[in-house]
Amino acid sequence: MLCESNMPVVYPTLLLCVYGFFSNLRPSEPFLTAYLMGPDKNLTETQVVNEIYPIWTYSYLVLLFPIFLATDYLCYKPVLVLQATSLVVTYVMLLKVQGLLAMQLLEFFFGLATASEVAYYSYIYSVVEPAHYQRVTGYCRSITLFGSAAGSLTGQLLLSVAKVQLLHLVIITLASASVAFVAPWLLPMPKRSLFFHSPGVAKERPQSNSTALLEKTEDSESKVPLKTQDASLISRSAEAGSHRSGLVDVLRMLFSDFLQCYRCRPLLAWSVWWALATCGYFQVxxxxxxLWENVRPSHDYEIYNGYVETLSTLLGALAALLVGYLPVCWSLWGELALCILSLLMAVCVFVMDTLRNIWLCYSSYVLFRATYMLLITVATYQIAASLNMQRYALVFGVNTFMALLLQSLLTVVVVDSAGLGLDVFTQFFIYGGYFAAISLVFLLAGLCKMASRRRSKQEVLASSPEETESDSPPVSAASSC
Incomplete structure (x- = not known):
């Protein structure tokens, strides 16, 4: 627990946790498709799947980078208020308005709220000291997962036990969003940010014990150029501290850091998987x-989407927690692990698509989400281990943007009525093939990496005894973990 001397830390952390819980407490979320296709909105499957849902993807993509810059320039709090407002508007529209165009506008506001999540996860770093980063990050991230799971479970229990209508779940979700709307207004206004209002010299991001252990097993090429504060970065940071950086200066700095970060091959490999897998994950x-609505129509049968979302969220959180205890040298076996687990995700999607049994669909979905949460946590650790706080935000933002760009292209071609407008079963067959292709890519990458390591080791053994004695420790260190 945080001690009394750290009350300035407790207050914003508590408010953020309240906001995170209630903004993610959405009992109607697991039943959104059934609600839109039911008597309350009376939309067709083609309208919902091919014309309404794609708007969220496009909105998220278009708004992500402007919101990212606005979040830093406005010092987080105004964007948190914007997110809270967007959520309230979204659920007011879901409750009150009718028609295709109105639902498309609703998806735009939800895309705005989703893009604004960057403010929630970065605000706390501007008001607390680095020594508290790990603890408050854990609080804020875990409370959102708990809120999401609680919302799904509440919705299912109300639907199955209390026999409430789906409309009532939307009302409860709106009430929760309204409670969340109050919290951002009470937060203190930060006086600094990462890029536009940064301090004189950029601070290193403190590492947790797990991150430090990961850093020890990283290839040397992934650490040296990224973790250190080079002279150009210090001079740019000092200039930012003396006056507010202009947009052009910030963009130039971001582009320079972007080029330097993605020259690191291990970071690039994890980032490629991040973008590819997140694209497919969002689509699924x-x-x-x-898909579930086609397998087990809600107007004919009782559905259990809420239980499934609750279980998958909790297992995903558990999988993320287990990452730190898995005895795997990710720097050595990462590509092959990504290959095998991406193939498992492909199998889950194919099972959902081809067998068309609702219980197998539910089970495969839970396993799919848990696997993704485990791998994305590993990717997060592996990328963050060699980055300072400034580049951490940049790389994660770029990876998310690339995932959304790929998702938008996939949506235009496969889902949108302007493209092929395929039915949901054909879509899932394509998504299964997509994850199988990701698995193949990382199988080839893993084999190439193992062959490269073997050649390097043979070259060391074939060299002179003096060179062998001096060069062998890095090789044995790399292979012993």
Whole structure:
């Protein structure tokens, strides 16, 4: 627990946790497709899947980078208020308005709220000291997962036990969003930010014990150029401290850091998987309800989407926690692990698509989400281990942007009525093939990496005894973990 002398830390952390819990407490979320296709909105499956849901993807993509810059320039709090407002508007529209165009506008506001999540996860770093980063990050991230799971479970219990209508779940979700709307207004206004209002010299991001252990097993090429504060970065940071950086200066700095970060091959490999897998993950979870609705129509049978979302969220959180205890040298076996687990995700999607049994669909979905949460946590650790706080935000933002760009292209071609407008079963067959292709890419990458390591070791053994004695420790260190 945080001691009394750290009350300035407790107050914003508590408010952020309240906001994170209630903004993610959405009992109607697991039943959104059934609600839109039911008597309350009376939309067709084609309208929901091919014309409404794609708007969220496009909105998220278009708004992500402007919101990222606005969040830093406005010092987080105004964007948190914007997110809270967007959520309230979203659920007011879901409750009150009718028609295709109105639902598309609703998806735009939800995309705005989703893009604004960057303010929630970065605000706390501007008001607390680095010594508290790890603890407050854990609080804020875990409370959002708990809120999401609680919302899904509440919705299912109300639907199955209390026999409430889906409309009532939307009302409860709106009430929760309204409670969340109050919290950002009470937060203190930060006086600094990462880029536009940064201090004189950029501070190193403190590492947790798990991150420090990961750093020890990293290849040397992934640490040296990224973790150190080079002279150009210090001079730029000092200039930012003396006066507010202009937009052009910030963009130039971001582009320079972007080029330097992605020259690191291990970081690039994890980032490629991040972008590819997150694209497919978003598509699967966005359209899973439509698939379930075809397998087990809600107007004919009782559905259990809420239980499934609750279980998958909790298992995903558990998988993320287990990452730190897995005896795997990710720097050595990472590509092959990504290959095997991406193939498992592909199998889960194929099972959902081809067998068309609702219980197998539910089980495969839970396993799919848990696997993704485990791997994305590993990717987060592996990328963050060699980055300072400034580049941490940049790389994660770029990876998310690339995932959304790929998702938008996939949506235009496969889902959108302007493209092929395929039915949901054909879509999931394509998503299964997509994850199988990711698995193949990282199988080839893993084999190439192992062959490269073997050649390097043979070259060391073939060299002179003096060179062998001086060069062998790095090789044995790399292979012993």
């Amino acid at each position: 979870i966005n359209y899973a309800q439509a």
